[in-house]
Amino acid sequence: QKEVEQDPGPLSVPEGAIVSLNCTYSNSAFQYFMWYRQYSRKGPELLMYTYSSGNKEDGRFTAQVDKSSKYISLFIRDSQPSDSATYLCATNSGYSTLTFGKGTMLLVSP
Amino acid sequence: ETGVTQSPTHLIKTRGQQVTLRCSSQSGHNTVSWYQQALGQGPQFIFQYYREEENGRGNFPPRFSGLQFPNYSSELNVNALELDDSALYLCASSFGTRDTLAGYTFGSGTRLTVV
Numbered sequence: 001q002k003e004v005e006q007d008p009g010p011l012s013v014p015e016g017a018i019v020s021l022n023c024t025y026s027n028s029a030f031q032y033f034m035w036y037r038q039y040s041r042k043g044p045e046l047l048m049y050t051y052s053s054g055n056k057e058d059g060r061f062t063a064q065v066d067k068s069s070k071y072i073s074l075f076i077r078d079s080q081p082s083d084s085a086t087y088l089c090a091t092n093s094g095y096s097t098l099t100f101g102k103g104t105m106l107l108v109s110p
Numbered sequence: 111e112t113g114v115t116q117s118p119t120h121l122i123k124t125r126g127q128q129v130t131l132r133c134s135s136q137s138g139h140n141t142v143s144w145y146q147q148a149l150g151q152g153p154q155f156i157f158q159y160y161r162e163e164e165n166g167r168g169n170f171p172p173r174f175s176g177l178q179f180p181n182y183s184s185e186l187n188v189n190a191l192e193l194d195d196s197a198l199y200l201c202a203s204s205f206g207t208r209d210t211l212a213g214y215t216f217g218s219g220t221r222l223t224v225v
Contacts, residue, residue, distance in 0.1 A: 043216035100152030
């Protein structure tokens with residue numbers, strides 16, 4: 001079993017839709033949770049991070065962590081074609097080495 | 111200069127050859143981590159350097175080696191290249207080795223193709 005599981009998609013939605021991206025993890029030592037966005041031929045770019053269960057909001061993006069079920073989510077409201085990218089969830093245990101999911105490819109059509 | 115820069119952007123090598131990839135850290139960062147991202151996969155941790163010493167290593171064979179220089183730039187060396195080494199190699203810089211979170215900056219990567 002991989003430490004972080006993520007459905008690779010692709011996930012196709014129309015512009016304006018609410019997008020839900022999800023990951024599960026297996027290691028209880030993971031304390032920090034991040035979402036990265038990766039455009040084609042680019043490195044990952046940090047979108048959001050959190051270290052506690054609950055919700056964290058930043059503009060159109062909401063990150064949600066449920067440590068009891070080891071479940072991580074990213075919600076994107078009013079999705080735009082420019083949101084089309086691969087979204088990677090990542091975790092770590094307090095040190096700066098990250099464990100990533102496979103990434104979910106999101107396609108937002110105009 | 112801000113941001114993490116990697117060179118070259120693309121590289122084609124023959125199986126059995128050796129390759130060196132380079133990374134220039136973001137200004138003020140003293141830690142560099144290297145990741146391998148195969149097509150359709152998430153990045154996998156190769157190793158990390160902190161103050162010129164290896165500070166952790168993922169599940170990669172010894173033919174993957176690295177260096178960090180006093181100016182905190184870094185190299186990734188891969189010997190005896192195999193076809194499965196074809197991937198995007200990402201460098202990430204940060205300050206310190208704990209709780210980096212938002213301070214973890216990735217470069218755009220080097221796309222290595224082994225034929």
